[in-house]
Amino acid sequence: MKCPYCGTPVELRAERCAQCEVPITWNGDVAEFHVPEGFVPVLVAIDPTQLPVVESLLAANGIPFEVSDEISQDFMSWGRVLAGYSPVTGPPIVRVPGEFVNAARELIASAHSAPAEASSEVDKES
Numbered sequence: 001m002k003c004p005y006c007g008t009p010v011e012l013r014a015e016r017c018a019q020c021e022v023p024i025t026w027n028g029d030v031a032e033f034h035v036p037e038g039f040v041p042v043l044v045a046i047d048p049t050q051l052p053v054v055e056s057l058l059a060a061n062g063i064p065f066e067v068s069d070e071i072s073q074d075f076m077s078w079g080r081v082l083a084g085y086s087p088v089t090g091p092p093i094v095r096v097p098g099e100f101v102n103a104a105r106e107l108i109a110s111a112h113s114a115p116a117e118a119s120s121e122v123d124k125e126s
Contacts, residue, residue: 004033008090039066039095042104046091050111054094057107063100068093 003010003017010031016023023034045051051067058065096104 001031002090038097040098040101041093041095042101043094043108044091045094051092051094053111054108057111058094058096058104061103061107063096063104063107065094065096065104068095 001010001012002008003022008017010017010024012029013026014024017033025032025034043050043054045054045067055065055067094104
């Protein structure tokens, strides 16, 4: 089982997530994660090249954010060697306050579509 807040694997009966320290309560074998209110996940950065782009977009547009697992990526297991993120901690997750979710998702979506649009514009000019 993984923490829904940061994606870190959680041991059965753990009281807190080892990575983000979200409290966990158990009803038998079913875990209830008490995710802090306010910050909402907007990107799971599986591709390591996404993270700096998204961070700069959010910062440039004045959107506050936090990134879980970013620092621990290089300290656990093989670091970012095999998958681009640590297989132990999971990929970094970008979160923003609830009131910025739509704006952040639009910025992230525009960053993903920008190269395709740019290449189609170049094709039109040729």
